[in-house]
Amino acid sequence: xxxxxxxxxxxxxxxxxxxxxxxxxxxxxxxxxxxxxxxxxxxxxxxxxxxxxxxxxxxxxxxxxxxxxxxxxxxxxxxxxxxxxxxxxxxxxxxxxxxxxxxxxxxxxxxxxxxxxxxxxxxxxxxxxxxxxxxxxxxxxxxxxxxxxxxxxxxxxxxxxxxxxxxxxxxxxxxxxxxxxxxxxxxxxxxxxxxxxxxxxxxxxxxxxxxxxxxxxxxxxxxxxxxxxxxxxxxxxxxxxxxxxxxxxxxxxxxxxxxxxxxxxxxxxxxxxxxxxxxxxxxxxxxxxxxxxxxxxxxxxxxxxxxxxxxxxxxxxxxxxxxxxxxxxxxxxxxxx
Amino acid sequence: xxxxxxxxxxxxxxxxxxxxxxxxxxxxxxxxxxxxxxxxxxxxxxxxxxxxxxxxxxxxxxxxxxxxxxxxxxxxxxxxxxxxxxxxxxxxxxxxxxxxxxxxxxxxxxxxxxxxxxxxxxxxxxxxxxxxxxxxxxxxxxxxxxxxxxxxxxxxxxxxxxxxxxxxxxxxxxxxxxxxxxxxxxxxxxxxxxxxxxxxxxxxxxxxxxxxxxxxxxxxxxxxxxxxxxxxxxxxxxxxxxxxxxxxxxxxxxxxxxxxxxxxxxxxxxxxxxxxxxxxxxxxxxxxxxxxxxxxxxxxxxxxxxxxxxxxxxxxxxxxxxxxxxxxxxxxxxxxxxxxxxxxxxxxxxxxxxxxxxxxxxxxxxxxxxxxxxxxxxxxxxxxxxxxxxxxx
Numbered sequence: 036x037x038x039x040x041x042x043x044x045x046x047x048x049x050x051x052x053x054x055x056x057x058x059x060x061x062x063x064x065x066x067x068x069x070x071x072x073x074x075x076x077x078x079x080x081x082x083x084x085x086x087x088x089x090x091x092x093x094x095x096x097x098x099x100x101x102x103x104x105x106x107x108x109x110x111x112x113x114x115x116x117x118x119x120x121x122x123x124x125x126x127x128x129x130x131x132x133x134x135x136x137x138x139x140x141x142x143x144x145x146x147x148x149x150x151x152x153x154x155x156x157x158x159x160x161x162x163x164x165x166x167x168x169x170x171x172x173x174x175x176x177x178x179x180x181x182x183x184x185x186x187x188x189x190x191x192x193x194x195x196x197x198x199x200x201x202x203x204x205x206x207x208x209x210x211x212x213x214x215x216x217x218x219x220x221x222x223x224x225x226x227x228x229x230x231x232x233x234x235x236x237x238x239x240x241x242x243x244x245x246x247x248x249x250x251x252x253x254x255x256x257x258x259x260x261x262x263x264x265x266x267x268x269x270x271x272x273x274x275x276x277x278x279x280x281x282x283x284x285x286x287x288x289x290x291x292x293x294x295x296x297x298x299x300x301x302x303x304x305x306x307x308x309x310x311x312x313x314x315x316x317x318x319x320x321x322x323x324x325x326x327x328x329x330x331x332x333x334x335x336x337x338x339x340x341x342x343x344x345x346x347x348x349x350x351x352x353x354x355x356x357x358x359x360x361x362x363x364x365x366x367x368x369x370x371x372x
Numbered sequence: 373x374x375x376x377x378x379x380x381x382x383x384x385x386x387x388x389x390x391x392x393x394x395x396x397x398x399x400x401x402x403x404x405x406x407x408x409x410x411x412x413x414x415x416x417x418x419x420x421x422x423x424x425x426x427x428x429x430x431x432x433x434x435x436x437x438x439x440x441x442x443x444x445x446x447x448x449x450x451x452x453x454x455x456x457x458x459x460x461x462x463x464x465x466x467x468x469x470x471x472x473x474x475x476x477x478x479x480x481x482x483x484x485x486x487x488x489x490x491x492x493x494x495x496x497x498x499x500x501x502x503x504x505x506x507x508x509x510x511x512x513x514x515x516x517x518x519x520x521x522x523x524x525x526x527x528x529x530x531x532x533x534x535x536x537x538x539x540x541x542x543x544x545x546x547x548x549x550x551x552x553x554x555x556x557x558x559x560x561x562x563x564x565x566x567x568x569x570x571x572x573x574x575x576x577x578x579x580x581x582x583x584x585x586x587x588x589x590x591x592x593x594x595x596x597x598x599x600x601x602x603x604x605x606x607x608x609x610x611x612x613x614x615x616x617x618x619x620x621x622x623x624x625x626x627x628x629x630x631x632x633x634x635x636x637x638x639x640x641x642x643x644x645x646x647x648x649x650x651x652x653x654x655x656x657x658x659x660x661x662x663x664x665x666x667x668x669x670x671x672x673x674x675x676x677x678x679x680x681x682x683x684x685x686x687x688x689x690x691x692x693x694x695x696x697x698x699x700x701x702x703x704x705x706x707x708x709x710x711x712x713x714x715x716x717x718x719x720x721x722x723x724x725x726x727x728x729x730x731x732x733x734x735x736x737x738x739x740x741x742x743x744x745x746x747x748x749x750x751x752x753x754x755x756x757x758x759x760x761x762x763x764x765x
Contacts, residue, residue: 185614320584
């Protein structure tokens with residue numbers, strides 16, 4: 036029995052907890068991408084940079100707060116700075132819309148044109164972020180590190196395996212749950228949310244019913260920028276902030292959005308977890324797990340690892356390709372693509 | 373008139389007597405990149421030796437040495453080659469002190485130093501692969517090969533009672549060479565290596581890498597990486613997940629920034645870094661303190677690299693790479709009067725008078741063919757949140 040408990044804790048510690056946290060971060064990112072796609076009808080490749088920008092502003096405000104001795108121990112100061120980060124990022128995305136995307140929207144350009152425009156925006160934003168804060172690796176977390184550390188858990192339970200839960204992991208999961216809940220309530224039950232859904236279903240019909248297109252677009256950007264900043268700050272708190280890494284995050288985020296079905300909010304969340312769990316579980320070496328659940332003499336020498344951790348990013352690619360071949364509209368999408 | 377002036381200028385340039393020309397040394401180090409926190413102390417070490425020689429006024433009949441710094445980036449062989457090319461072609465340096473990293477050193481040696489006939493003396497490139505690279509006597513290093521470091525580390529691990537170890541290395545020449553050597557030597561001493569896995573630098577998250585290392589298990593985790601890069605991430609993630617609590621830290625991981633970043637959790641980890649307990653190290657430390665910087669990793673080797681290069685020039689009475697390269701081994705190994713740090717003026721004088729010297733320097737320099745340090749190591753233990761020296765091997 037002890038062995039099974041050990042095996043269970045082992046998987047919790049190395050697979051379930053990290054993948055759940057990572058899944059939440061991806062899901063928040065994918066929700067933003069998905070929202071832009073369904074309302075504004077293009078794939079926003081600049082979303083990763085929007086995350087990066089929001090995190091950067093939050094980091095700058097965090098430094099300012101720290102310099103003035105304003106902290107909220109035991110929580111990370113970045114959480115206090117988060118609203119400021121959200122605000123500036125919202126302003127930036129509204130400005131981008133006003134000066135870049137609006138022109139193409141009024142012209143009714145093809146989605147593919149807007150997609151290419153978003154790549155241009157991505158390059159400008161990434162330059163901006165590097166110009167302001169540089170390319171270095173930065174840590175945001177200054178709060179209490181552990182809710183329970185591996186050693187404490189071992190002492191508490193008497194098991195051989197430890198379970199470490201970091202404060203940032205709990206914060207990520209809690210904040211993600213709250214914001215997703217709020218988003219769904221907003222989309223389902225408020226007049227603005229309904230207007231957005233109507234606009235997403237049929238732009239012209241929504242316009243005829245008296246829904247202001249500009250207002251819907253503005254609110255979409257506000258929500259998307261908020262989600263982006265939240266995803267970016269949570270990722271940065273949990274891991275670290277480095278502009279290059281955020282640029283690369285676009286890939287798993289798009290994989291998540293596509294797996295779940297582009298334009299479907301539930302799909303984006305499920306997609307986030309599918310991608311996160313496959314990345315972690317496929318690159319995990321199950322040797323120690325089997326050493327607990329199998330009799331000792333059944334155990335060969337191998338590492339029981341499906342693919343090397345070097346290929347972590349390839350997992351998102353493979354998922355993306357497989358979904359596009361098998362079910363191009365995504366697993367949870369009811370609309371035709 | 374104009375043409376005449378140019379002719380005049382050119383003829384003067386050509387006929388500058390061998391007696392007192394200015395000699396330029398290139399300092400090609402990784403001022404940015406994975407070892408950027410180490411490079412400033414290395415440069416300061418090399419420049420200390422150069423200043424000492426300049427102040428003596430005895431170098432090549434009163435020639436002055438100027439240094440030109442160049443950034444090799446350490447990881448980008450293309451950028452390192454371009455920087456070296458600039459040093460050689462446009463700044464016309466007589467020798468290059470560098471590079472910091474093994475991969476970049478190999479690229480610079482093959483693409484620039486060898487074809488252009490410029491001597492390179494690296495203070496810190498330690499990959500075993502450099503021992504077998506064709507160099508025609510243009511490449512030397514005051515650091516020893518990692519093949520030697522692997523032997524030392526394996527012995528230290530055995531003394532600490534380590535029976536099984538997991539190894540992770542940064543995915544480049546240095547990491548691969550060092551991890552191979554540690555594995556071979558540790559197994560020779562009866563230890564068991566459970567896994568050898570690489571990691572990439574510059575990621576935000578190393579929990580997946582640590583998960584597979586943890587699954588293989590081991591008493592300790594050997595991290596053959598860089599302290600400012602993935603190495604730190606691996607240590608951090610291992611401690612977070614409770615995967616390992618003791619680490620073996622080779623030279624690339626020894627530095628105050630790691631101890632500062634990780635804190636007391638690093639206590640009990642151990643490692644090594646090139647260094648010796650000869651008189652030279654003490655004298656060098658005093659000189660460095662006086663000059664106002666600190667003895668960082670490889671700053672003593674950098675001092676020796678610069679001093680050795682200049683003494684060899686003095687011995688051959690030439691700053692021409694193809695001439696003075698033949699004197700480097702002789703100056704380093706003797707026989708002759710022993711020269712410690714701070715005694716460069718004495719060495720220059722003896723050489724000018726036709727005598728012989730044996731350069732001991734800050735790291736007890738002894739070069740073995742094809743031109744690398746035989747290797748003295750300082751054993752390090754992390755104790756009470758600081759790097760402490762246990763002994764020398």
